[in-house]
Amino acid sequence: MNMAIRVFLLLLIIFSSIFPTLCIYEDQVGHMDWHQQYIGKVKHAVFHTQKAARKRVIVSTEENVVASLDLRRGEIFWRHVLGPNDVIDAIDIALGKYVITLSSGGTILRAWNLPDGQMMWESILSGATPSNSLLSIPTNLKIGKDDVVFVYGSGCLYAVASIDGEVIWKKELTSEGGNIQQLIYPDGTDIIYAVVLVGLAQFDAYQINVKTGELLKHSSRVFPAGFSGDLSFITSDIAVTLDTTGSVLVAVHFQGGAISFHQTHVSELDRDFSGAAVMLPTKLPGMFALEINKSIVFIKVTNEGKLEVVDTFGRSTAVTESLYLSEGQQAFGLVQQGDGEIILTVKRGDDWKSNLLQETIQMDYQRGIAHKVFVNTYARTDRSNGFRVLIVMEDHSLFLLQQGEIVWSREDGLASVTDVIASELPVEKDGVSVAKVEHNLFEWLKGHLLKLKGTLMIATPDDIAAIQKMRLQSSEKSKMTRDHNGFRKLLIVLTRAGKLFALHTGDGRIVWSLLLDSLRKSETCQNPRGLSLHQWQDPHHHVLDENPSVLVVGRCDHSTDSPGVLSIVDTYTGQERNRMGPAHSITRVIPLPFTDSVEQRLHLLLDVNLQARLYPRTTEALDIFLRELGNIYWYSADVDKGILKGHAVQKNCILEIADSYCFNTRDLWSIVLPSESEKIIATVTRDLNEAVHTQAKVTSDQEVMYKYISKNLLFLATVSPKAVGPTGSVTPEESWLVVYVIDTVTGRILHHMAHHGSQGPVQAVFSENWVVYHYFNLKAHRYEMSVIEIYDQSRLDNKDILKLLLGKHNLTSPITAYSRPEVIIKSQSYFFTHSVKTLAVTSTAKGITSKQLLLGTIGDQVLALDKRFLDPRRTINPTQAEKEEGIIPLTDSLPIIPQSYVTHALKVEGLRGITTVPAKLESTTLVFAYGVDLFFTRLAPSRTYDSLTEDFSYALLLITIVGLVIAIFVTWVWSEKKELKEKWR
């Protein structure tokens, strides 16, 4: 036993000395990393203010987050991110202590404890037919002893006990594919009404016994003209809808089981009416809202069933649900858009004329219009009603307004980052820094003295706290200028709301934000969304007179042939410099490796007709492009058909209006994958900007292997069509994964390999001359990671040292893919414990530093794994020389070293992507991980070998030098004196 422990300890010591650990000390957290938590665009909000010590609002969002926010400051009390397919349909509060969420199309009902967010119970409500979902929590209804939650989902109505999630009764309601529109429970009765629309033409009303689920009465009536779909419930027995043409309003009375229709033509209400009206989903007392002629019309239903237009507003008006005030009255809020301000009105349900509240609040134009409004009331000291209003703006930000003031705001647009690009900061101008340094000289010295104290371990706890604070608030790191090491940069992020943010890498603050007009909903662009970001201009030679800029590519609708929009945004100022479109469709953006005289990068934009358009549209760019025309190729991967095609740019396209910037393309080659056995699931290419230091790899025995480094390589992964589904849906025999490495200029397949019994999803990363990919091995029931390395065999002939000495070799002359270089492939596979959401690789300025893979784990953390572990030259027993070279003995699985979690104790909830940006310091790379949360840190894969650590005590160094100089002087004087004495003796 004793021996075993010794051996174990020995092994532990050996292992800990072999693998370079990246861990940081506890007090270094937050020093060079930052973490921001978001929730996303709020869909539903439920206030919990009654009898609660900590007033809070429960929200569910489009990022499938359910969260409890502090109403005073907007901070997150607790938060749960549900899976990407677990869309939240409804939330409510039951029993005053549970938050009930209904998700996944009405099939999963969960209860969360209100104070701390722990899950109390979960019920899976499985049903046969997919349908809409409803959640209704009656206030005072008990079945037996239990409070009840009514849930409608998958065609069934359930009564669920809110204390433990037990299903009390279940009633299948719709056999013909209808949807329940509303559940109405009049207080104090035993009947619940369910209103169902079947096939848009039949109106059904069910009466169900709340205690047993027994169907009491069913009445049905067909409306021949058909409904448009949305019902507005005015009272408990009147609903209003539109017919299919959108021009006739139908009021449905369904009191006591008898259904009657009353039709009113919209033109009777609005003389200028033309086209189709749209019913807006509102829940207002005795009222509903229609969108007619781009304005919102509020229509009141009188007791006699007559319709009356009450008021008309502009289109960008958001309305709240009705709110019960203390005296049994109802109120609702309205938010109208002004110029740089919003007008908030709270009205009483029964009295349109008078306002309970009207406030004008200044609102940044960059926030767009109000999308959603939630209102809550509180009792003021004078017993009148005060109102607090939660507003969701167009850029997904969240505001709480109270007494005409913005109490707090949250930038929740940052929860839906779709693309990231890094940009440099302005260069520091002369004359600014010097004064600052002199001003802070005393502070600087004091700081270093404190640090010295810390190093010598004579610091008091207060000093340690001061050191920690100083580290975190270092003004250096949040400066708005470039630094020597290149750590300070701007991260330009594009969000799903079509807003651009510039985040400072030092502390993560928002430097500027811009709601792109080209990505806002307009007449010409109905459903715009941003696709990608590209570096448009990155000045190096013109740093002082040109600002860098990014290209934002967007599309007006979901289909591939919808028109595209382009914007060019200055990254220093955050101003839109140029805008194009809506123009031709955009299916692909190809940044070309050429820049013009002001360092604008040339881009080729491909449309759905395979026509290529050159940007920027200048004659200079055109000249450069035409000069290089013969060497520009592109390829397209058609996932549906399983075809990979190579194209060349040909000549100008024939259009109605001549366009010299538009080019036709011709097909060069195609690879047709058999559709019955292979389906494309992943393609990966190298990063265009990746720096590679050398083409040679020197092995331990002084031999050279030449890396096959080409920017035109494509890694393609296909699976058998049956294996496209989730893991476990196929047997190992009918599932296989085939990987290809293809040269996209010639269409040559350099390598292909089949992994039998393996399945996707495949995550891959391509860097230098290697690809690493992650997949699932069904036979071994484990995840696997494989590496492919490509070496150029044809360069090995250069063996004569004399020739190399004289420079007479062909190792530096440009090569063409048509020379068909002979390559050899080395490959190896390993087991890996985690499933991986995303894969990235570190990138450094010169490409000298060794690489690390960054794995976004299923637990929403980022794990760094040395590339050395994925080296096809690993063997079980490496020779001494190979060990010296750093080859690790082969093991069947890759180790997970807990210290190498880049995110240390934090989680990047809903992790979607990892971006790495090289710093100017060769050893260091900047890592930005985004999902619902944002996380940024610096990594040094081979440690910071080219700089002193930030903890380095300059004061200690200075004192040592000064001490030594003094010592030298003193001893010199002594020796002089002694010598003199000797001479006089």
Add this chain to the structure above:
Amino acid sequence: MDKGKAVMGSGRRWAVEFTDNSTSNSSRDIPDPPGFTRASYDPDDSAGSKQKKDAEANWKAQKAWEVAQAPFKNLFMMGFMMWMSGSTVHLFSIGITFSALWQPINALRGVGKVFEPYKDNRVDLLAPKLVFIALNLVGLGLGIWKLNTLGLLPTHVSDWVSSLPPVQEVEYSGGGIPFY
């Protein structure tokens, strides 16, 4: 002699060279005093003194040979040290190797000086000098060999191509799966 000239050349007005034993007086401005002959500096009249001279010459030759063979011992010492230092690059092995390189080079530079005391008209110093040089060259070779075993000599292809940048490609290709 060299020293005297150097001193004279460095701007002094006058100097008396007591150890001056040059035989020619043509370079002298001042004539020798009467009765003083430079040639009679060596009292070589008696046979006893001649014998003494032979013995001295023998002794000098012997000494010269000893000096010439000294690096041989050193060679063994160095070889042992090298063997001790191993073949990996670290401070000790680098130190040993460089001292092994430095010592012969230094010795070769000072060949003349080393054999200066044994300079004699009757003693043939060429052979010892050659041996000395040869032995030192062997030492130098040993040092270079050590340098090579440490991998510090650029004798492999890898030493010349390891920092070659990746080659430029003529073609450029982009594209991929269309935006969905």
